[in-house]
Amino acid sequence: MKHKRLWFSAIFAALLVAITLAGLEILSSFVVPPWPARELRPIEVSKNAVASTLGGAPAVPEYNSWGLRDREHPLQKPAGISRTVLVGDSFLEGAFVGKSVGARLEEIWQAEGHRDWEVMSLGISATGPPQYYYRIRNIALSLQPDALVLTFYSGNDFVSDALSPWRISPPIAERPRPSWLGAVAPRLTWLLVNRLGLSEFGRANKGTTDAAQEIMKKPRAERLDAMVRLIKTRYYPEKDEKVIREILSRGGDKFWDRFEPRDRDQEYLQAWWLAGMVDWETATWTVPVTPAEIEQSMDKRQVAATMTWLLGARDLARERGIKFLIALAPVGVVDPSYAEFWRPWPRYMSYPRENEAKHRLLRAALEAQGVTVVDLEDDLKGVPGTYRVSDGHWTELGTEIAAKRLAAALQKLREAR
Structure with missing residues (x-):
């Protein structure tokens, strides 16, 4: 009899939890953005929210219904259109420039007569390789892309945890990363992450x-x-x-x-x-301050862990016959004016200098795996005025250089058999 009561209590508790979660999920649907917006951003985009978190910029650009800095696009790719999807972080979002990389890329192609080529930009600030991988798997692939571009920023995109089939999901995580709660109640997950401030977006701000x-x-x-x-x-x-x-x-x-x-x-x-x-x-x-010290202290395990996510994204595209390339955005120290501005703080600059070394190691490792790599350091290094000294993002000039290089690289990729 005692065992029966225990079983009954366990079943009753499980049913109660399931009913509660289902009810909360239904209620959450009234306040949570629809798919795919809720899978893309942990915040509801508004000019004030973005301006406050990204530095108070008064001329924050418009965002589309998915919470992206892009024009509106249909989920279903229009007939006769070749679609390129860009995935990355704030370098793609481009909140501080007049036109993002994606917008300029599409303009360049339009000017060259490629009016049947479109660009969709899934650039989300404060995200990294794990989010890129799941954003591609859960959203980008459903957009029927002909080409996928993963933009990797060497300044803060290196991670320590590798992609693994044995990876155990956390109880709750920022979408589109998997979690126990997210598997059964994705809307409730978004709401909790949003209201409790559990995402990476704006954590360091402290209201200052x-x-x-x-x-x-x-x-x-x-x-x-x-x-x-x-x-x-x-x-x-x-x-x-x-x-x-x-x-x-x-x-x-x-x-x-x-x-x-x-x-x-x-x-x-x-x-x-x-x-x-x-x-x-x-x-x-x-x-570490000197080049020798930086080389010796560099954490090569981070490069190896990061590689797993990038190769995983490559495999997602390869399995579906989608052309794929990785664009490596270097750290701002490649810009002479940026490096000169920060010269009085050598210890602070040791972090980007170390990431500069990891950037070179990552490029070599990706190329050794046969990944098509567009290293934007080749175009940006030595060109003054390409990086903002305050936040390390591209200036208008840096954005233009990156867009032109990507336009040429993607056209070459399209022509390759």
Whole structure:
């Protein structure tokens, strides 16, 4: 009799959980964006939301009904159209430039007479290789692409966890990554990730964007002290204020010059990366600075783990006969003006320098696997003014160079048998 009661209790509890989840999933459907928007972004896109998280840009561009910086596209590929789908992060989203890489790519083809070639841009800020893989598997493949481009940014896209068939999903995860809850209640999963702030988007902000922009409205003579107080109060109350001031003052007056109003490529000072700079410059751990130290300390296991996701994406395309290439976006230190701006903070720059070394290793590993690689370092290296010093994204010039290289590479890929 006791065993029967236990079985009854277990069955009753399971049914109660199932009914509760089903009810919450139904209720969530009234407030959660429809597919594929809920699979693409962890936030509901609005000008204010994007501007606040990405740095307060006043001229945030329009987004389509899927939450993408792109024009509207039908799910079903129109007859007679050759469709290219781009997958990547904020370098594709291009919130700080007049036209994204995808928009420029399509314009270039249109000008060349390829009016039956279209580009769909699935660029989502604050995402990386795991999201790229699942975004391709769950969404991009359903769009019937003729070509797939995975854009990889060497500045922050290296990961430590490899793709594996034995990988155990977490209880909850940002869509489109799999999770236990996501398998049975995807809408509820989106809602919880959104409301609880569980996505990667904007985690480092700590609500300091508006405060930093207010500081930039002050006279120059007052900005440094105000920024020191903000960094100490919001990020490092335990650090000596004199130490923070010394670090932030190294760039001199030229530092503030970069954030004055301009007609294009407006820079936005953000407290979160200033806090990162203070953290690295006061680090108690060993920071590699010289090329030899960087080469020795480089974590090659990250390159190997990252490779699994990229090759997995390649295999998804190959199984369906879709042309595939990986575009490698290098770190901003390839831009001489970017490197010069950050020269006073060598410890902080050790991180992008290490990623620069991993970039070269990744390219060699991908090419050894027969992957078609477009290394944008070949086009951007040594060209000043291609990267924004504030957030490390492409400027208008950098975006244009990248779009032209991709247009030529994809045309060559199309012509290959």
